[in-house]
Amino acid sequence: MPITDQEIKDLKETARRIRHDIIDTTVWAGGAHIGGGMSMVEILTILYFKYLKIDPTRPGWEERDRVVLSKGHGGAGYAPVLANRGYFDRAELKDFNHFMSNFGMHLDSLKVKGVDVSTGSLGHGLSMAVGLALGARLQKKEWLTYCILGDGECNEGSVWEAAMAAAHYKVTNLITFVDRNKLMIDGLTEKVMSVEPFADKWKAFGFIVKEIDGHSFRELADAIDFAQGEKTAPVVVIAHTKKGRGVDYMEDEVKWHYGSIDSELAKKAHASVDRMD
Amino acid sequence: MAKEVTGTTWTVYDANTMTQAEIYGAVLCELGDKHPNIVGLSADLAKSTKIGVFGDKFPERFFNVGIAEQNMFGVAAGLAKSGLLPFVSTMAAFTAMRGLEQVRTDICYQKLDVKMIATHGGVSFGAAGTTHHCTEDIAIMRSLANMTVIVPVDGIETACAVRACVDHPGPVYIRIGRGFEPLYYTDENYGFQIGKAVTISEGTDITLICCGVTVLQASQAAQTLKEQDGLSVRVLNMHTIKPIDEEAIMKAVLETRRIITLEDHNIFGGMGSAVADVIAKSGKGCAFEKVGIPDCYCVVGYPEDLYCHYKLDSDSIVDKVREVMGRDFEEDESWEDEV
DSSP, X not given: OOOOHHHHHHHHHHHXXXXXXHHHHHHHHTSBOHHHHHHTHHHHHHIXXXXXXXXTTOTTOTTSOEEEESSGGGHHHHHHHHHHHTXXXXXXXXXXXXXXXXXXSSOOTTTSTTOOSOOOSTTOHHHHHHHHHHHHHHTTOOXXXXXXXXXXXXXXXXXXXXXXXXXXXXXXXXXXXXXXXXXETTEEHHHHSOOOSHHHHHHHTTOEEEXXXXXXXXXXXXXXXXXXXOOSSOEEEEEEOOTTTTOXXXXXXGGGGSBOOOHHHHHHHHHHHHTOO | OOOOOOSSSOBHHHHHHSOHHHHHHHHHHHHXXXXXXXXXXXXXXXXXHSXXXXXXXXXXXXXXXXXXXXXXXXXXXXXXXXXXXXXEEOBHHIIIXXXXXXXXXXXXXXXXXXXXXXXXXXXXXXXXXXXXXXXXXXXXXXXXXXXXXXXXXXXXXHHHHHHHHHTSOSOEEEEOOSSOOOOOOSBSTTTXXXXXXXXXXXXXXXXXXXXXXXXXXXXXXXXXXXXXXXXXXXEEEOOEEESXXXXXXXXXXXXXXXXXXXXXXXXTTSHHHHHHHHHHHHTOOOEEEEEEEOSSOOOSSOHHHHHHHTTOSHHHHHHHHHHHHTOOGGGOTTOOOOO
């Protein structure tokens, strides 16, 4: 069933709330990977608030859908999504990065409720997602696995080892996203190490490619509906996004890959998010 | 080809006709019947590692991921997370080095039940040269938190270890050879237990602490030393390197005061270092020697020649024991004997 206008309206408000929480978490943490956290907010919001079969009161529920945030440095973007979905209290984010906190930059699946897989070192997530999906299929389980990659991450050879395996084993109970924000730590992906022609690479590896505006809930919904129904080959959704999305002074700015913000900058960031459509 | 398993234990007859890896493959097939959650993975070495035997029996439960070890260990982690029990096999070099980050971060960090049976450990693939040797794996694997490290003596002990690891929680690394290792054990009924050294022979003059192929050589050396020198040589099979049997080591320190460790591994970081850690922590002194690959890349040759070259054969062990027995450290004035 196509996504409704009301659903989109609600998702936008949820995404706004999450963006505010990412800004606060960045302040509490003393710094965070805020740029890439902001770019994937719509992807995570639509998954956690529309598509995922989950129960936050039972994080270990066997029948739940699994999420692998392969761009694990997005922890400060991911944890607020989980808090808003009810896995834990938002106040727990206040000790993010602090001594003995359960929350570090890269979330630990043994410490943070709702995190299915520990990630952080790039190029690991898609392999684990393929394993999860193969495991579900072998055990005749209905649950799906979703994996979110970074675009710079796709420099890692292991991503393509995993892609090859996903296509070879026709892993269609796996839906892969790439947060294509076009920036990595040292600059533009196309300057540091070009990934283009990106869609062609995925096609050559046996994937069906959907290229969309990664900030459009309608396009995300269409892509996910398509991917869920596709049973001939794995689907990758290349979600074109803006790094730092929602905070005007951060958008498309490479320096906000990781940054600290003081109360003044936080105020400006909150105001910018409030102005979002 | 490995034959079908007929019994529940392995006999010298079975083991004499099968390599370590073949026994592993057959035992895994047997375990596969009992445990429907066992799955197998290899990276284009299904035939060499013999996990392919499991793949032939349970094709839907076996994944050959091609020559892509990093992906293989990541996929294994995902399969474990989904509730399955993966057994992963490739050569030791590609487990401990090529796939190391996935082994550490995806498997050990998340305390996943993934069992890694690594073949061609040490210099057992002699003629293949350094790229296919692995004299670093024990050092690497024992530095990974949550990991259990086992180096079986022969095919029979491999069967014991593979069986035991099923119920042993967390990641397990079992290092075996290329498959032509001579047998030490005659059957499985000697009380194999993860983390417990096996006393091969009792002795009071010196202890040889061994793992893998060196156990047989040391036991032969002990016999020679008894007959020719009247020495009472204790031989321990330290099949589990982590967690190491501290009690057996301390007993050897206190009762024999001389220890030699013997392993097909670099002398740095391996079983000998693990033993040395225990001795150093205790504050009790003893004469101590580590014998292994002397921090170099191994020359090319057949394994039996390499073991002689690096003094891991029984004759060299006899010489080494005589040398260590000749030391008069207890007469040294600066030596304060606490015992």
